[in-house]
Amino acid sequence: MIKRFVAVDLGAESGRVIVGTVQNEFNLEVMNRFPTRNTRVDGSLYWDVLFIFAKIKEGLSKAVSLYGEEISSIGVDTWGVDYGLIDSKGQLIGNPFHYRDDRTDGMMEKVFQKIDKNSMYHETGTQFMQINTAFQLAAELENNPEKINRAERFLMMPDLFNYWLSALMANEYSICSTSQLFNPSEKKWSEKIIDALNLKNTLFGDVVKSGTVLGSLNPKLARELGIKHDIKVVSVAGHDTASAVAAAPADEKISSAYLSSGTWSLLGIEIPEPNISEKSIKANLTNEGAADGGIRFLKNIMGLWILQECKRYWEAEGSEIDYGELAKASAEADDLFTLDVDDPRFLKPGRGEDSMPGRIIAYCNETGQKVPSSHAEFARGIFKGLASAYAKNIETISSVSGKKIDVLHIIGGGSQNMFLNQMTANAAGIKVTAGPIEATAIGNLMMQAVALGVLENQEEGRSIIRSGKDIKTFLPE
Numbered sequence: 001m002i003k004r005f006v007a008v009d010l011g012a013e014s015g016r017v018i019v020g021t022v023q024n025e026f027n028l029e030v031m032n033r034f035p036t037r038n039t040r041v042d043g044s045l046y047w048d049v050l051f052i053f054a055k056i057k058e059g060l061s062k063a064v065s066l067y068g069e070e071i072s073s074i075g076v077d078t079w080g081v082d083y084g085l086i087d088s089k090g091q092l093i094g095n096p097f098h099y100r101d102d103r104t105d106g107m108m109e110k111v112f113q114k115i116d117k118n119s120m121y122h123e124t125g126t127q128f129m130q131i132n133t134a135f136q137l138a139a140e141l142e143n144n145p146e147k148i149n150r151a152e153r154f155l156m157m158p159d160l161f162n163y164w165l166s167a168l169m170a171n172e173y174s175i176c177s178t179s180q181l182f183n184p185s186e187k188k189w190s191e192k193i194i195d196a197l198n199l200k201n202t203l204f205g206d207v208v209k210s211g212t213v214l215g216s217l218n219p220k221l222a223r224e225l226g227i228k229h230d231i232k233v234v235s236v237a238g239h240d241t242a243s244a245v246a247a248a249p250a251d252e253k254i255s256s257a258y259l260s261s262g263t264w265s266l267l268g269i270e271i272p273e274p275n276i277s278e279k280s281i282k283a284n285l286t287n288e289g290a291a292d293g294g295i296r297f298l299k300n301i302m303g304l305w306i307l308q309e310c311k312r313y314w315e316a317e318g319s320e321i322d323y324g325e326l327a328k329a330s331a332e333a334d335d336l337f338t339l340d341v342d343d344p345r346f347l348k349p350g351r352g353e354d355s356m357p358g359r360i361i362a363y364c365n366e367t368g369q370k371v372p373s374s375h376a377e378f379a380r381g382i383f384k385g386l387a388s389a390y391a392k393n394i395e396t397i398s399s400v401s402g403k404k405i406d407v408l409h410i411i412g413g414g415s416q417n418m419f420l421n422q423m424t425a426n427a428a429g430i431k432v433t434a435g436p437i438e439a440t441a442i443g444n445l446m447m448q449a450v451a452l453g454v455l456e457n458q459e460e461g462r463s464i465i466r467s468g469k470d471i472k473t474f475l476p477e
Contacts, residue, residue, distance in 0.1 A: 003454055004067050006074040006231075007444035008056050008161065010036055011240060012263045013308060015052060017059020018438075019067065020445040022454055022461070025468060028438055028445075031059040038098045045102075045349075046095040047082065047157075053164055061225045069229045073448045074165060074217070075236035077243040077440060078157040079263075080178030080288075081133045085151035085203075086169070093147055096157070099131040100348055103139040111138050115196035118281065123190050125276040126180040127286035127300055131347075133179035138197055154203040158238030166233035167218040170208045174242035177289035182207075184274040184287045184295060210237040210291045211447040236447040237291035241266045241298075243443035246291035246458055247436060248409045249466045256407040257394060258296075259424075260439070261414025263305045265386065267393050268298025269403060279400040291447055292458050297401060299393045302341040304414055307382050309349060309356035314375060321375065324416070327383075329376035331419040336377055337369035339385030383420045391427035408432045411439035418472075425474040432474040436465060 007018045007028075017031040034055040037048040056076075064071050085093045097103065108130050112120070117128070126132065133156070141148050155163055156175045163169050176182045176189070181204070183190040189204040208214075217231040237243045244260040250270070260266045272294050274287035280297075288296045311321045339346075339360065350356045357378060364371045364381075372378045390408075398405050408430055410421060415434040425432040436442055446461040455461050465471075 002070050003072040003449075003452060004063070004070045005445045005448040005452075006060055006063050006071060007441045007448070008059070008074065008076040009240065009243075009441045009444060010052065010076065010078040010157070011440075012036065012079045012305075015055065016441070017056060017063065018441045018445075019063045019071070020441065022445065022449045022464070025464060026442045026445060028441060031062045043102070045098040045100060047098055049084070049092070049096055049160070053161060056161065056165075057221070057225060064225065064227050071231055072452055073213075073232040073234050075234040075444050075448045076158045076161045076165070077236060077238055077240045077444050078161070078175070080156075080175060080239050080241070081131050081136065083133060083136070083154055083156045084160040085147060086153040086155060086163075087150050088152045092160070093150055096160070097136060099136070102348070103143060104130040104135045107135040107139050110142075111135055111197070115193065120180070120193065121281045122276055123183060123192050124180050125184050125274045125280070125287035126177075127284050129300060134181050134193060134197065137181075137199060141198065148199070151203060153205060156238065158235075162214060162233055162235055165217060165221065166214045167220075168214045168233070169205055170212070170214055170235055171205050172210060172212070172235045172238040173207055173293070174210050174289035174291065175238035176207055177287070178239055184289065185276070208235055209293060210235070210242065210289070211451045213451050232452065234448045234451045236444045237289075239288065240440045242289060242291050242296065243447070244411050244439040245270070245296055246443035246446055247439040247461070247465055248411050249433065249435075249462060249471055250409060251466065252459075254407055255404055256409055257397065257405045259390060259408055259410045260412050261303065261410050261417075262412045263303055263308060265301040265303035265390070265414070266298050267301060267390060267397070268296050269397060269401060269405070271295050271297050271401065275401060277400070283396050283400050285397065285400060291443065297397065299397065301386070301389050301393065302346055303386070306339070306341060306346050306356060306360075307379060310360075310375075310378055310382075313350055313355045313357055319375070326375060326379050327417045327419050330379040330383060333374060333376035333380045335380060335384070336372050337364045337367075337381040337384075338388055339363065339381050341382070341385045341389050383417070383423055386420060387423035387427040390424050391429075394428050394430070406430060410434045411436060413437060421472070421474045422477065425476045429476050431476075433471050434474065435471045436468070437470070
């Protein structure tokens with residue numbers, strides 16, 4: 001009987017439940033698509049996790065109705081840093097906060113009064129960003145200590161959904177490594193950071209490897225969905241970037257970097273052990289867990305979020321925006337400005353008159369650049385800023401690691417942007433490959449296939465991807 005795997009792929013903008021098989025290629029079939037909804041209540045921004053889980057159940061139910069006992073397992077990947085807190089009765093305490101919530105404003109400086117910044121980096125090897133879990137928990141403790149005191153367990157987002165699927169609590173390696181509470185050298189939670197933040201060590205459970213079979217589907221959930229056969233719940237590489245990088249068409253014989261391109265852009269290389277050096281802290285690079293147990297040495301770059309926010313604003317004004325058409329139009333638009341995509345003003349969602357296009361116009365005025373007027377001109381300036389950031393960070397990572405980078409593999413939804421791919425090849429002066437588009441889902445499925453013995457290891461999966469036809473190449477012009 002064919003083994004089919006269910007990949008739940010949750011990004012910061014949208015999610016999908018996908019059924020896949022692995023034979024001579026990865027075959028994917030989308031069961032449902034949905035927004036990963038968030039909402040603002042009393043000034044705070046939260047994830048609507050109950051809606052998201054309802055959509056996961058909907059997708060799983062459809063998969064079983066189509067393929068019955070061929071559905072062998074399910075795995076979940078999500079964005080990083082966010083979490084839920086579980087009480088003594090196993091219940092979620094409140095809705096999880098969204099990482100773009102205002103509560104972490106100024107929190108980094110407060111944390112550095114408790115633990116030295118350099119000590120924090122040498123302990124975790126994590127890039128400093130105010131959205132990191134450590135700063136979120138510090139804000140939680142300051143604003144709502146009763147909630148932390150009630151909590152018995154801490155689960156990051158994929159761990160939370162795995163718990164609801166299996167009734168088993170576990171913390172997965174790759175997602176833990178995004179928290180700035182994790183020691184990547186020892187591959188365990190950092191007691192030093194946890195103690196400095198006055199958090200309970202008992203909140204943080206054992207860390208399991210990517211690709212661990214947690215157990216079977218929760219019997220209560222199985223009865224609710226009418227599922228009568230055994231479906232395994234696999235803790236895949238829970239961080240969506242770790243899943244995506246697992247599916248990068250990298251060849252061990254060629255020195256390459258990867259760029260997971262979506263709401264965020266994550267650019268880096270794969271190394272066996274963390275790089276925690278004076279050079280890496282100065283460059284503010286991060287060491288995150290890879291699906292194979294190694295390290296993704298990388299930089300977080302703002303990504304297509306800025307354009308997504310512009311699109312949301314323009315559509316609210318009545319425009320119809322298609323990303324593909326916008327990318328094509330931007331190639332013909334006037335070259336007016338280059339955006340610094342990592343300027344902190346672009347981190348938060350636009351509100352009212354403080355829109356993302358308005359912030360870009362203010363940035364252009366402040367930096368003495370020409371102001372865009374058409375949607376395509378805005379997009380071109382954003383793309384140019386991204387390509388510039390990619391080139392700069394390739395050079396930085398190469399310098400810090402001592403590794404010459406000959407090829408950049410762009411994976412994920414952003415790899416469909418041919419204009420940006422070519423701009424990146426031009427700016428970086430190296431060969432660029434684009435694809436697979438569905439890298440995150442493929443990486444998720446790959447780890448399930450390895451866990452259930454359909455694939456021997458990740459390299460076997462990568463060899464299948466390299467032999468596929470959907471990888472495009474861009475050379476510097």
